Every structure is written in C-alpha cells, then in structure tokens.
Amino acid sequence: MVEFPDKGGGGGEGRELPDLEEVLKKAENLSKGFRSKLPALGVTIAVIVLLILAMGSFYVVAPEELGVVMRFGKAVRTASPGPHIKIPIIETVLKPQVTKVHRLEIGFQTIDPGPPARYRSVKEEALMLTGDENIVAVEFIVQFKIKDPIALLFNVRDQGKTVKDAAEAAMREVVGKTSISDVLTEGRFQVQQDTKALLQYILDRYNTGISIDTVQLQDVLPPEQVATAFKDVASAREDREKAVEKAEGYKNDILPKARGQAEKTINEAMAYKEATINKARGDTSRFLQVLKEYKKAKGVTQKRIYIETLEEVLSGMEKVIIEGKVQRNILPYLPLGSGSRSLEGGKR
DSSP, rough: OOEEEOOTTTSSOEEEEOOHHHHHHHHHHHHHHHHHHHHHHHHHHHHHHHHHHHHHEEEETTTEEEEEEEETTTTEEOOOOOEEOOOTTTEEOOOOBBBSOOOEEESEEEEEOSSOOOEEEEEHHHHHHETOOEEEEEEEEEEHHHHHHEEEEHHHHSHHHHHHHHHHHHHHHHHHTTTTTHHTTTHHHHHHHHHHHHHHHHHHHHTEEEEEEEEEEEEEEEGGGGGGHHHHHHHHHHHHHHHHHHHHHHHHHHHHHHHHHHHHHHEEEEEEEEHHHHHHHHHHHHHHHHHHHHHHHHHHHHHHHHHHHHHHHHHHHHOOOOOOOOOGOOOOTHHHHHHEEEHHHHOO
C-alpha cells in the first residue's frame, strides 16, 4: 500500500490508497452485469416506443365533427365520424365541428346566460350611422355553419374574427342605406335579410367555407336624447296598425255579406224574370189557341169565353140566385147579402 503524507504537515499518519488491480476488477464486473441486462432494457424501450406509436395511430371523430388529415401541413383527406387510423408523427388530424350552429354576438356580450340573462353593450361595435344621418345602436346575432372545413382551415387565419368583422361591415353598409324609422320599426326584417345576403357574399369572396344561417337583430336603440320620442312614434305606429287591422276585419266581415245579398237579389230578379217570361209565353200561347178556335166557331167560342169570364168574376162575390117566379114574392129592400150569411150560420 502506498502512503501519502498528511496535508497537516508534520508527523501525522498517512492514508491508504486502494489497490489498482482491485479497482479494475470491480469495474470489469460492473461492465459484465450491465452487458447482461442490456438486451432486456432494449426490448422494454422498443415495446414502449411501439405502444406510443400505436396509440398515436388511432383517432376518433365525434358525430358533430369532420376530420381533416394533414401530412406535413397539407390536407390529404377527410374523415367521417367514427374511429380511424393515421400515420403517427407524420400525419395530424384537425376536427372542426361542421354540424354545430356557431353563434356570434356583435354589439353586445352575454355576461351571464341566466336565467335571467344579463348582457353588456359594446358601443364601439353597436353604434352605426343610418341613411338619414342618425345614430342607432344595433345589437345583432350571427349564426353560421361550416360547409367546407378545408377552406375554413387553410384560407382563413382567424375564422371567428373574420366572420365578426365581415358581419359588422355588412350591417353598417345596410344600415347606412336605410332610414332610422325603418331600422327601428317595420324595416327590421328587410335589414336582416339584406345583411345576411351581403355577409354571405363577402365570405364567399374570401372562400371561407362558411354558410350563414341567420342574422337576427337583438335590439335596435335610438340615441338617448330622443329615445322617448321614438318610443312615442313606435306606440303611434302600433296604434295605427291596430286600427288598420280592425278596419280590415270589418271589411272582411261586411263585404262577404254584401256580396251574398247582392247575389241573392240578382238570383231573385233572374227567377222573377224567367217566371214572368214563361207566364207571358203561356198566356200568349193560350190566347193564340183560343183565337184559333174562335176563328173556327165564333159563336160557340164567344159564349164559352163569356161563361168562363162570369165564373171568374162571380167566384169571389157573395150572390143569391133567384128564379124568376119567386122574384115577385121578395121585398125590394130585403138585405139579401146579410140574410144569406145568417142563413148559412143557421145551417151550421
């Protein structure tokens, strides 16, 4: 053993150093043990790597999603809902929700969905200039779906902001061409339709792959200085609409009755006309037949007409027929008419 002097200087005992051969022998033994365990460690690492790759090869697309498989950043295919396989590490999958109706709030923000819901106005988005140079606060909602996920992912960087900016621009253009009274009252529906059409046109030009479902005005408020006056105008318009609807109801009630009465009068007149014409034709035909018979036997026909005329005249009169011999025994002032009635009453 080799002894080294003590670092303290004089007279201390020296340290013993380990033998070099013994150290080399221990190192060799350790190396042999490590080499014996190396195959098992390699197999374990390989299995772990394979498991990681296998787990990275499978992916699932939800029912409301559409998978877009990208290889080195380029879209190579799409995947329908369900389980699928991809090349690990090389391929990645994006899953945009294509069936979900996405919702954007412009001019306001929902603080608490409630109930009751609470909102906060965003004036920098809501305040707009109308066609007659008035200011209104327009709060509206845009609902849209994804119709082309590849176009959405690769043609637009910030999809939500793009749609929001385009919707705000479209609404400002439409409101800028509309009077304030139309925006606040009966023109609201037309504003919504025009904004939807213009917004869809803008997004199609950008090739965003987005389809607009609805543009709905949440609230349209006039300037605070004239808010009361505009409420009065709106109330007057509602009263006018009620009066018009009431008049329309009265008209719809009275006109059918008048038309029915007119039809009834016309039908009765036509029936009277036909009856009168038919009666005249019958009288004419009967007169011509009598005339024909009269020409054949004037005396007989004349006597028959005389008798028929007497029957017709005397049938509605009170009369007493007295034979010639009995006539001498009747007083000239006898009330024959009342007497005949009393005699008839006595018989009963």
